[in-house]
Amino acid sequence: MQITTEGLSAGYPGHPVVHGVDLDVPSGQVVAVVGPNGCGKSTLLRSIARLHRPASGQVRIGEADVWRLTQRQAAHRIALLPQSPQAPEAVTVEGLVRYGRHPHQGLFRQWSREDEEAVGEALAATGTASLADRRLDQLSGGQRQRCWLAMVLAQQTPVVLLDEPTSALDLGHAVEVLELVREVAAAGRTVMMVLHDLAGAARYADSIVAMHEGRVAAHGPAREVVTAELVRKLYGIEADILRAPRDGAPVVIPHSHSSSKSTRIMERSIVDRSSTVGS
DSSP states (O other): OOEEEEEEEEEETTEEEEEEEEEEEOTTOEEEEEOSTTSSHHHHHHHHTTSSOOSEEEEEETTEEGGGSOHHHHHTTEEEEOSSOOOOTTOBHHHHHHGGGGGGOBTTBOSOHHHHHHHHHHHHHTTOGGGTTSBGGGSOHHHHHHHHHHHHHHTOOSEEEEESTTTTOOHHHHHHHHHHHHHHHHTTOEEEEEOSOHHHHHHHOSEEEEEETTEEEEEEOHHHHOOHHHHHHHHSOOEEEEEOTTTOOEEEEEOOHHHHHHHHHHHHHHHHHHHHHHO
């Protein structure tokens, strides 16, 4: 299902954060939102998830304005995995994943075979079925993150929003999570995720939304969007953009500050010596 924002602005009293964002994310794609800290990435995601009311503009999932939906209706369309989610003490993996079915429960609809199947499918898809009886707090960081993703998948929404799903993970576990995200999109869901890892975003996302000071600085395929100029604008550093040998994905190589400083010192020394010789 498609995600659309039109003129979306959001923030906090006396502190605007997101300014006039227009986005169009096609169904079944992965889009990564990147940018420096404080640029509005999480606020944008929370506004789309119907957790932070925009100051102006519109958010649509398919043809529906999310802010005209009830909370339950929105929960049938959008699932959000926030930063640093908290689980009840001593909850098991299966118990956590079952929470993903909460939007489907009601006074006249209790736990059903459909719910059981959704939980089983989510555990299988994330490779966590063997952990179902384990306590979440007994697992490694990578295992826990896959369990949280299983909970989100069990909600069975067409749109999945992930806020820094690879934070605090080592390289191996981060790759596992990002490959799982690709599988989620391949199954027909639309995924929008906030990432700090620009190289990971370039490799695993269909498109990148680069944000700077609350505005979209660039939006498009990674191979077109990730440039030395964009890295300089977003992060204030110089970098070389290389191409990965296997698939041509952009690889960002920051310049060493110490090397740049040494170069400036050498240049100044040469100028000083030249001045001395000429005098």
